[in-house]
Amino acid sequence: MPLSFIVWALLLLRLSCSAESYGCDLYDPSNPCYTGGRVDSDLSPDPLPFSTRAYWMRRAIGALADINEGSPCPFAAFGAVIVNHTASEIGTAESQLGQEVCIGANSMARDGNPTLHGEIAAINNCSRILTDPDGPYKLSGPEALSALGDLSLYTTAEACPMCSSAIIYGGFREYIFSTSIPTLRSYDWPQIVIRSREIFSRSVGRLSAHRTRILGEVLANETEELFRWQFADGDCPRGCEKEGSGCVKSKNSDAGTRRDEL
Ligand SMILES: [Zn+2]
Numbered sequence: 017m018p019l020s021f022i023v024w025a026l027l028l029l030r031l032s033c034s035a036e037s038y039g040c041d042l043y044d045p046s047n048p049c050y051t052g053g054r055v056d057s058d059l060s061p062d063p064l065p066f067s068t069r070a071y072w073m074r075r076a077i078g079a080l081a082d083i084n085e086g087s088p089c090p091f092a093a094f095g096a097v098i099v100n101h102t103a104s105e106i107g108t109a110e111s112q113l114g115q116e117v118c119i120g121a122n123s124m125a126r127d128g129n130p131t132l133h134g135e136i137a138a139i140n141n142c143s144r145i146l147t148d149p150d151g152p153y154k155l156s157g158p159e160a161l162s163a164l165g166d167l168s169l170y171t172t173a174e175a176c177p178m179c180s181s182a183i184i185y186g187g188f189r190e191y192i193f194s195t196s197i198p199t200l201r202s203y204d205w206p207q208i209v210i211r212s213r214e215i216f217s218r219s220v221g222r223l224s225a226h227r228t229r230i231l232g233e234v235l236a237n238e239t240e241e242l243f244r245w246q247f248a249d250g251d252c253p254r255g256c257e258k259e260g261s262g263c264v265k266s267k268n269s270d271a272g273t274r275r276d277e278l
Pocket of ligand 1: 133134135175176177178179180
């Protein structure tokens with residue numbers, strides 16, 4: 017066997033070992049690491065009760081009105097809340113629900129910025145709050161990035177590829193969505209149809225994607241009406257009524273009160 021062939025073989029072996037140390041392609045069925053698109057967090061049971069998940073998903077719904085001048089039914093009803101549950105799992109009674117860090121809602125039209133989906137808006141708000149020298153946390157930039165790993169992001173709809181990627185780069189502890197991308201498509205919402213779990217399962221190397229707990233379609237029975245009327249024939253969400261081609265808050269609406277209750 018020629019010496020040059022042995023040298024090349026050894027070099028290729030070294031390169032493949034080096035690549036493996038940075039993770040392997042979990043999405044490639046020919047790879048021994050292939051998991052069929054599953055992420056590790058799918059295997060562990062949810063440590064928090066559904067009532068807690070429902071409380072925070074309703075808060076994500078409430079973020080829509082908080083940020084959209086009181087309207088609970090904006091056209092782009094993508095709201096989010098970022099929560100610290102780390103104390104909840106320790107189990108102290110007063111902190112069982114967790115602590116809200118920030119909220120966000122789709123602000124593309126208001127700010128003329130196509131990246132301001134609800135999740136990105138919430139992440140921006142949290143980063144600002146976490147690093148505010150006059151705020152409650154006063155963290156440095158690196159400390160704030162690290163802190164995201166303790167936080168849970170709730171969003172009224174499954175994140176698009178941009179937002180799923182931001183959640184991965186943020187290293188969030190948990191990601192909880194409500195209405196799914198297939199349901200949005202069934203209402204004719206324009207979508208890039210790549211599910212969050214696929215984005216997560218394709219993330220390799222030193223990313224936390226495979227540690228993030230993903231919970232899907234939480235409280236979807238309450239969020240789907242927020243997305244049903246814009247492109248398909250559908251009634252306005254509860255607490256709202258038709259005005260022109262849009263939906264506005266009903267004059268006698270109790271939706272805000274009802275949704276803030278658990
Ligand atoms: Zn998005």
